[in-house]
Amino acid sequence: xxxxxxxxxxxxxxxxxxxxxxxxxxxxxxxxxxxxxxxxxxxxxxxxxxxxxxxxxxxxxxxxxxxxxxxxxxxxxxxxxxxxxxxxxxxxxxxxxxxxxxxxxxxxxx
Numbered sequence: 150x151x152x153x154x155x156x157x158x159x160x161x162x163x164x165x166x167x168x169x170x171x172x173x174x175x176x177x178x179x180x181x182x183x184x185x186x187x188x189x190x191x192x193x194x195x196x197x198x199x200x201x202x203x204x205x206x207x208x209x210x211x212x213x214x215x216x217x218x219x220x221x222x223x224x225x226x227x228x229x230x231x232x233x234x235x236x237x238x239x240x241x242x243x244x245x246x247x248x249x250x251x252x253x254x255x256x257x258x259x
Contacts, residue, residue: 150243151215151222153229154192155236158208166232170213173228180217180248187212192237216243 153170161169167184174182190210215222222240229238 150241151225152239152241153213153215153233153236154190154239155211155233156208157186157211159211159233159235161232167211167213169232170229173232174215174225177221177224177228179215179221179225182213182215185212185214186210192235216245 155166157165157167159166171182171184187210192210215225226238
């Protein structure tokens with residue numbers, strides 16, 4: 150599993166960074182990518198990011214969780230090196246206990 154943490158206002162080639170990452174995951178055939186929008190948090194810059202209806206700027210913390218084989222995630226890493234300017238990319242080993250797919254889809258690569 151790969152988790153990428155950054156701010157909602159981060160961009161890649163003019164589009165929101167989380168959209169660009171999910172699109173790249175889809176292009177590479179990654180099994181799953183999910184975007185989470187946080188309420189509040191901070192990273193290495195110690196700048197607190199907020200999700201608030203009262204603020205004009207939206208800079209909530211964002212986390213993209215990606216799950217696939219080590220090989221597939223390895224294909225994504227060079228792209229993330231270019232895309233994520235400020236943030237955290239963390240990798241961990243997980244045990245998938247259930248994986249389902251839509252009828253007609255290819256078997257999982259795991």
